[in-house]
Amino acid sequence: MRPRRPLALVCVSAALLSACGVLPGGSDGRHTVTVWLMQNSASPEFLRRFTADFERTHKDIRVDIRIQQWTGIVEKVQTALKSDSAGAPDVIEVGNTQVPQYVEGGRLTDLTLESMRDWxxxxxxxxxxxxxxxxxxxxxxxxxxxxxxxxxxxxxxRKAGITSPPRTRDEWLSDTERLDSGGNQGIYLAGQDWYTLSGFIWDEGGDLAVETDAAWQGALDSQAALRGMDFYRRLQALGAGPVDADEEHPPQAQVFASGQVAQLIAVPGLAQSIVQENPELKDEIGYFPVPGRTAAHPGAVFTGGSDLVVPQNTDRPYDATAVVGALAGAKWDTELARTMNYVPNKTTLAGAVAGSEGVAAMAAGAAQGRATPNTPDWPAVEAANPIKGYMTKVLRGADPATEARRASRRITELLAPDFG
Structure with missing residues (x-):
């Protein structure tokens, strides 16, 4: 059992962004909570408004927000979680799929009780x-x-006579076939876009890896996962995406902007790059959620984003938890989503971004979202990435079941490094 530290939600105050912060128990009677947030996660104006609101309504805590770079952040956080320094962070923003790495070793505070209250x-x-x-x-x-x-x-x-976006995968294939004519690509889908493949696999009830008897095993060879790969193969064939590269090689925004490409799968923010490349497309770009197997729900998608954690070594656990509760609460989470074009952290807050077509499409898909397998060893899989090689072989005509078994064995090895 990992150590846990029960906490109580208390009031919190915050100062405007400070270059150096104030030591706990400073002359103004406030305690300092040091918060690490990632670059570009929140705008300076949002942080000013957030902290000003805290300062106006709370009196006992000052928040020292320190912006971090994504490059090298895993090692930096790991070091901070082991630190006894007075300047160590009390709250940290981390990538959602990074959390299992930090949980290992019992260096994060268990926030279960707090999250069961009014969060x-x-x-x-x-x-x-x-x-x-x-x-x-x-x-x-x-x-x-x-x-x-x-x-x-x-x-x-419009030229293809399609009056509304498809809502099921069968409709999507049919529409894409109609679009794939007259020199157009029905869709640009690179052969190694494994995040998109993951969604199709989840939609079928499969997974990339599964945990059985406390051990993780690759699962690309399950019947459900094979059905997901078959749908990917059929969709990818309705365009000219390279089978041996991912969506960044070449950058798919450039391909979409320069060619007659009807669709691609990406975060809505990519449209900005498309319009920069080809301003004539400014008023012709639309968005819809990745279709699901039925019209009842959009398709499953990989969800990226951030979680907030509290290190075990903080000497301000109650105050740190209060900061987390405020940042992740409905008021400021909604403000963050509107300001930065994010999806809010709760399905009940999706209406806050309904006015933006791209973000609204994201929010609809996020309700069916998933993340990579919840194991600290998953980064090793992404580094070696046997999924990409598997996809290319299948798209080139190799037997899917055979290649899936090979890729699954490799994933199993990577998820059990001590026994590989």
Whole structure:
């Protein structure tokens, strides 16, 4: 059992962004809570408004927000979690799929009791909440999310006689076949876009890896996962995406902007790059959620985003937890989503971004979102990435079941490094 420190939700105050912070028990009587947030997660104006509101309504805590770079952050956080320094962070923003790495070793505070109070955990996005959970204990508190949608050319849809976006995978295939004519690509889908493949696998009831008897095993060879790969193969064939590269080689925004491509799968923010490349498309870009097997729900998608954690070594556990509760609460989480075009952390807050077509499409998909397998060894799989090689071989005509078994064995080896 990992050590846990029960906490109580208390009031919190905050100062405007400070270059150096104030030591706990400073001359103004406030205690300092040091918060690490990642670069570009929140705008300076949002942080000013958030902290000003705290300062106006709370008197006992000063928040020292320190912006971090994503490059090298895992090693930096790991070091901070082991630190006894007075300057160590009390609250840290971490990538949702990074939480299992930090849970290992018992260096995060268990926030289960706090999250069961008034934090609305029953409505949290699963793709943010599940990676923050270990053995039914909640260590990572969902903050914001982003996920892939279908970006499409409205003019090409009109020319093909398609009056509304598809809502099922069968409709999607049929529409894409109609779009894949007259020199157009029905969809640009690179052969190694494994995040998109993951969604199709989850939609079929499969997974990339599963845990049995406390051991993780690759699961690409399950019948459900094979059905997901078959749908990917059929969809990918309705365009000219390279079978041996991912979506960044070449950058798919450039391909969409320069060619007659009807659709691609990406986060809505990619549209900005498309319009920069080709301003004539500004009014012709639309968005819809990745379709599901039925019209009842959008398809499953990989959910990226951030959770908030509290290190075990903080000397301000109650105050730190209060900061987490405020940042992840409905008021400021909604403000963050509107300001930064994110998906809020709860399905019940989706209406806050309904006015933005791209973000609304993300929010619809996020309700069915998932994350990578909840094991600290998953980064080793992404580093070696046998999934990409498997996809290329299948798209080139190799037997899917045979290649899936090989890739699954490799995933199993990577998830059990001590026994590989």
């Amino acid at each position: 609305g955990k029953e409505h949290w996005l699963p793709g943010l909440a599940e990676p923050g959970r270990d053995d039914s204990r909640q260590y990572g508190i969902p903050w914001y999310a982003a996920n892939r949608v279908v970006i499409y050319r409205k003019d090409l849809f």
